[in-house]
């Protein structure tokens with residue numbers, strides 16, 4: 318698939334950030350879009366932007382954690398458009414907190430959205446992608462799916478799982494001779510609202526964390542979407558987004574598990590910066 322003209326493209330989590338930029342660029346490239354999100358307002362904004370670009374779009378509120386809903390959604394999209402050529406499992410949440418201070422419920426929520434959401438989207442759409450005769454499946458992992466980081470154990474667990482799932486699937490699909498190319502995307506920092514929208518363990522100040530994330534040099538969602546779609550066009554197995562992703566990937570290739578000696582102290586410093594001070598905690602409990 319070198320061109321997206323007339324192809325049906327599905328993007329989850331299309332109401333913000335990378336998903337919104339992907340939707341806009343796919344519309345500009347002539348694709349017909351099936352967009353979804355849990356955020357009604359964000360999704361409506363993306364739909365309006367896509368329509369202004371002249372794109373054909375179907376929008377639906379969809380929680381990727383809901384298996385039955387995703388399965389039904391895939392059938393409705395296939396019915397409306399006749400075929401599904403590209404699926405981007407993009408919806409995701411972030412979470413920051415050390416394991417000792419993280420509730421089971423938060424760990425499960427991150428796995429439910431970031432891992433199970435991808436599994437649901439993949440299983441639901443794979444038969445339709447195969448039937449299209451020219452399918453592309455794109456699962457969004459993270460650089461934290463290649464390298465772990467202190468305070469990101471839940472997120473890293475989900476993103477490592479997405480990468481393992483996606484890479485195994487790529488080999489299976491190839492061995493079976495199915496007409497589907499599978500791509501795993503590992504972005505570094507992308508300047509979206511993901512951290513501001515995120516939850517964190519009780520000891521973490523999300524505002525300070527979001528401010529630190531905003532200060533970090535990251536790529537724009539537009540640049541990230543451009544890199545992702547170039548990788549999809551080329552049918553790449555893995556797409557790294559941003560200089561930080563390339564550097565961290567290189568570090569773990571060269572150092573093996575010893576990359577932790579480099580990344581660990583940096584992560585520890587960041588956690589110290591974003592930890593609520595005891596006085597703040599006291600004030601909140603009054």
Ligand SMILES: NC(=O)c1ccc[n+]([C@@H]2O[C@H](COP(=O)([O-])OP(=O)(O)OC[C@H]3O[C@@H](n4cnc5c(N)ncnc54)[C@H](O)[C@@H]3O)[C@@H](O)[C@H]2O)c1
Nearest residue numbers: 330332333334335355380381408409459504506507509511
């Ligand atoms: N921004 C980064 O630095 C970065 C880095 C690496 C990977 N990623 C990944 O990129 C993807 C997009 O993130 P983003 O940065 O654009 O974030 P974002 O917060 O801007 O967008 C994520 C979208 O997913 C939606 N969403 C959340 N939970 C959902 C659910 N249960 N069902 C359906 N939709 C849901 C949100 O409403 C939001 O619109 C995520 O998978 C994220 O983990 C982001």
